[in-house]
Amino acid sequence: MVNVDNNNFYFDIKNYFIRFVPNQDNLDIINGDDKLNLSINPISRSIRHALEYCVNDLRRDRDKTIERLLSEKTVNDIFRSIAQLLLSNDDRVCGNSAYILGSAVELEPGLKQFLTVFSTDRTSNTVDIIRVLCHLLKHSDSECVLNAAGTLGTIKIFYNG
Numbered sequence: 001m002v003n004v005d006n007n008n009f010y011f012d013i014k015n016y017f018i019r020f021v022p023n024q025d026n027l028d029i030i031n032g033d034d035k036l037n038l039s040i041n042p043i044s045r046s047i048r049h050a051l052e053y054c055v056n057d058l059r060r061d062r063d064k065t066i067e068r069l070l071s072e073k074t075v076n077d078i079f080r081s082i083a084q085l086l087l088s089n090d091d092r093v094c095g096n097s098a099y100i101l102g103s104a105v106e107l108e109p110g111l112k113q114f115l116t117v118f119s120t121d122r123t124s125n126t127v128d129i130i131r132v133l134c135h136l137l138k139h140s141d142s143e144c145v146l147n148a149a150g151t152l153g154t155i156k157i158f159y160n161g
Contacts, residue, residue: 009060010053011068019050020081021074043085043093051085051096058103066103066110079104079117083127086148091141098136098147105154115155130155 010016057065072078085097104110118129136148 009057009065009068011057011065014053016050016053017069017072017078018074019046020078022077022081043088043090047085048093051093051100054100055096058100062103063107066107069104070109070113075113076117079114080127083118083129083132086127086129086132086136091139091144094136094139095141095143095147098133098144098151102147102151102154105151105158111154111158115158 054065054069069075069078079101082097082100085093086101088094088097101114105114114129118127130152133148133152136144137152139145139148
């Protein structure tokens with residue numbers, strides 16, 4: 001998924017962020033509770049492409065991509081959906097999800113939004129993100145491990161800073 005039009009971001013061309021918002025097509029991304037023994041329904045091609053587009057845009061310009069993500073009306077749902085994708089058995093889905101969340105928390109507005117989503121009013125459909133990130137530290141895929149460690153490190157610095 002290489003963007004051949006160097007003047008446009010994928011989020012401008014495709015608005016892939018809305019693919020992460022639960023709807024009739026992807027309402028049940030996850031079955032189970034938040035106990036790390038979840039079973040992930042097959043991840044749709046649409047979600048896989050959205051992850052790839054987002055990673056591509058982040059590599060092009062992280063700040064602009066995160067700014068655009070945070071401007072979405074459904075940003076909280078998007079964060080929750082991407083966090084649920086961390087539980088995927090597919091290394092690429094898991095790694096891309098960790099990369100996106102890790103990139104978001106590297107910027108102060110992204111970190112604040114992340115903390116708002118995952119530390120207030122935890123409901124049954126909210127992933128215990130710290131627990132999931134810690135679990136990823138033992139993942140077989142090194143990219144997942146590095147992205148999880150970076151995200152946890154950034155959060156830790158924020159709390160100590």
